[in-house]
Amino acid sequence: MRLMNNVSLALTKARAVARRSSSTGYCLLSTVYLLQGMPSQSALHPAGPQAGRIISLWWMMFWVTGAVFLVVMGFLVAALARRRRPFAGEAADVPDVRPEASRERRMSHVVLAGVGITVVILFVFLVRSYVTGRALDSLHEQDHLTVKVVGHQWWWEVRYENSTAAYVLTTANEIHLPAGRPVLFKLTSTDVIHSFWVPNLHGKTDLVPGHENVTWLKADREGTYRGQCAEFCGHQHAHMAFTVVVEPYEKFKAWYDAQLKPAAEPATQSQAQGRQVFLSSPCVMCHTVRGTDAGSRVGPDLTHVASRGTLAAGTLENTRGHLAGWVVDSQKVKPGNRMPPNNLEPADLQALLDYLQSLK
């Protein structure tokens, strides 16, 4: 609550700054968005303790540096505008090569004081930053979930690790987390460097090939948050997002159990035909649908693709039309991505869509 208060207070100020640089009220208008609940991908709306700590550190720095900025600008304006005693050489534009010694001394005291205050402020920042950094890293708990995320150009492979092989779950582009429980993320990449970032929960951690980085997340507030790759990774860096769904433990558990199951068997003639199309087309070269012969790990796991909210790593809403467009010519949607176009007969396409949409 206090934090939200802080947010709106700061906004007033941000707006004031923005207004200074904008003659129209446009800026003012757009900053209002900050308060609204847009699809959440914002460091300003923390949903977990880490993002919360970071943003409160940021606000502290914002206020202090904001005040410093105003004071410095105040001195500047005063220096320019202050009244001056008339000077003999004024008219002839003669420089004042022997500035009055007493004033020089006074000025050097002020400058020294300014430097001293700067040092003190910076030291406070340093300490506060260190303390926050420690707190961010101290989420280790026994009772945690471990999720391995592997970055690919341009999608996210998500694997929930478990000591029992049967409980290991592989999915893609959508991460469900139980609220209030810490999660250990192990991050790596098989191609280029990516960066794992859910601004509402925490800062970013890079996925570096040949390295395994770890980061801890804990989400307190239920909701759906958007994450996005934050390290330039090639053509479709802009369309490499994922969704984090934070839900109560029971709901999470239900989702997890459902996801562990193999793919649903086709219930209709059309779905059965669709599966046939899937298995006999290039789809199987890259994708897995557990419970069928399709087992390739080049592209995202599609076992429960219909249960996800988005397609193509957060690029499209998961609708039949989008799915059709994606399957037929994904290059139009996401130029440069690794999926080839598929030239399917209309009937086959409809059947395939029926099948894919049945994979709840």
Added chain:
Amino acid sequence: MPRRKKKEEKANAAEPQTGLRADADAVREAVARASAARTDVALAEDLADEHEHRALDKTWGDEPGFWGWLASTNHKTTGRRFIYTAFGFFILGGILAVLMRVQLARPESGLIGPDLYNQIFTMHGTTMMFLFAVPMMEAAAVYVLPLMLGARSIAFPRLNAYGYWVYLFGGIMLWVAFFLNVGPDAGWFAYVPLSGPEYGAGKRVDFWAQMITFTEVSALVVATEIITTFFKLRAPGMSLNRVPIYAWSVLVMAFMIFFAMPTVALASACLIMDRLIGTHFFNPAEGGDPILWQHLFWFFGHPEVYIIFIPATGFVSTIIATFSRRPIFGYTALVLALVSTGFIGFGLWVHHMFAAGLPRMGESFFTGATIMIAIPSGIQIFCWIATLWGGRPRFKSPMMFVLGFFFVFVLGGMTGVMQGSVPVDLQVHDTYFVVAHFHYVLIGGAVFPLFGAFHYWFPKVTGRLLNEKLGHVTFWLMFVGFNLAFFPMHILGLRGMPRRVYTYQPNLGWADLNWLATAGGVILTLGVLLFVVNALRSVRAGEVAGANPWNAATLEWATTSPPPEYNFLRPPTVDSRDTLWTQPADQPVVTGLRSDVREVLVTRALDAEPDLRVEFPESSIWPLLAALATTAMFVGSIFTPWAVPVGMLPVFVTLTGWFWPKKKRMAEEQPPEEVREKHGERWMELREQES
């Protein structure tokens, strides 16, 4: 051609300004002592001057015609070329920026596809950093520094010309590649493996890596000249405590180039070897490490920012002192702040890698260093404000840009301090918050002072003043446009917008602020265009400036505008820090330098007492030929490694041609005292043999 005019104006050359008197006897005594044989021959000065400047004109001038134009090695010619070229790249990089802003003005805008967009933002960053900012700062130093120090030339003028040509050819190579759709597309930082052999197919990144080599060679030779000029070519009497702050700032820049540039050259060489001959420096499968690239790149990349910013602070100090009508406040503090910035600047590189998963303890150290660099910056800001406080500010156009600099740079510094903190950086790293931050510090910290410097030295370079009114309009357009364009990006970054995305989705709520930023970008562009218009108009029709239109204190204003080829008819001497303000009317000048060859007075490193008179080389086509040979070797190496051993031959031949002496001149030489004493007969023998 301004050169014609210059010759006419030469008759009333180099009459240094008379200012307030200061007690300079001690200095003049020292200078007198240093002079081996002081003569008090009364000269019929007018006649002698006339004779002298004719002789000097002939000696220092270039051959007529296109060939002579190509062969010119005068530091002012090279400096002007350098400045114009760097400005050209600034315009090109700016056009790319506008293209990006247009693409981002709307969500999911289909104007520019990802392939082109990635090339564009890579080219924008690369052009602005490697082809505009650093070369421009070097260029300004190449032009101004010798004048400011009272020297007739920069040290190693041929090397200087070579450095320029190499830079020009490197920049052209990169842009030709871009127009042929082989522009680099892995970011100006070219992180491996994206830029590596596997994921950066084609020749795109190779052109980028070789462009680094070009600009690195150029930067290193210029840095060498700057350091040598600073220490050895100062006017007699200009001991280290009297050197103008601008000269100090370019000295620090040159030293930073020395330590930063070899690292990136090595890194880009490793990268190109990984790509072309199969080494594995950055390949994790064979024991290499992509993080190694990041360390190497940022060990250069962060100091790079200060390489750009530090000379800009030199502009600020110079302009503030001149237009406050008083000496700069806190000279020693400012110089120490520059030097310490130079040192601390090398201790920050890891703050670009906080998200890369390095040990936390190490990261805290870099937080400390990052935050610490705010202290010297703070000292500088406070000293400048104190100068304004204690002075009588004149709001001429150069000053306006400096005042704009204060607002923009201090704001950028504040967000910089925030990002020094690891936790905050983890959130804002690689978002538009960072884009906003570094444009505030780079445009605010370097481009605003640079435009101030353009307005300030334009009359010195061209002999005519820029239109003052247009200058003010330029400033306000740039200032308003800049803030409109970049302030919203802070908010965008906090609201989750990552950098280097070619588009974004409409439901993320980033559209309005992006539109605003684009509008601001357009206004900023108008400001830059207005400057170009002003410059083109004023160079023909501007008010004639005279030697010292601003009544400034440093030596470049002691000669005509534009300066003659040899800078000073009578090289000046110096008896104080703010020379032209305080020197007495009878401040001595240097005589006895030969006017039939390009002789330059070399002084001692610390106290600037006269030490040697050294003959500088004539203009020569060899530097251009050597640069062409170098270019052939570098460009060839993109296509085959054999280009390196084969291409070395023409480089070797041209360099030998460059250094090969043309004529005998021993008779005119004078060995140093100790050699004369000990080996006098040998010298005479050699002389006889030679003749």
Added chain:
Amino acid sequence: MSARPNIDVSNLPTFAFGHRPLTWWCTWSIILMEGGMFVVLFAIYFFLRTPVPDWPPGVAYPEPFWGTVNLFIILASCVPNYFQKKAAESLDLRGVRIWIAVLIGFAAVATAIRFVEFGHLNCRWDQNAYGSVVWVSMGTHLLHLFTDLLDSVVLLALMLVGPIEGKRFVDVSENALYWYFVVALWVPLYVVIYWVPRWM
């Protein structure tokens, strides 16, 4: 018109040795930046070394015989280099010619042996990152040997053909300074390339 006070510099020497001439500053600039480059090369070597348990990884130790031979040759070249510098600074044209020629001999032998050395590193540059850094370090030093070799050849030619100038003696003296630098580089590089794999 009254006479302008002036300081007459016409009696100053036109060249000098030590830190007085401009070339000394140029030489030191080059030494500084290239020395920095080698420091970075060492840093790369140890950066790649640190995470790996076995070093060299998957290849045999480099054979130190030819490297050691070259170490002695390069160290021994300091002698002609010393006399070259001394001859130059006392304007001894004959001495300069002789000692540059001797130095060229040393440099040529060292360069030739360097090529043999590559054959005894027991790895290739494209084998793994270790091979890459070793080859590139050696190659960079080879480039320095070779550059200074060429430089000396040009100087010798100048000194034989003329025209002789005072500042040519300065160039020879500076060339000697640069050669000391090339020698000084080889010592740590030799240790890193041949002995660090065995010791660390």
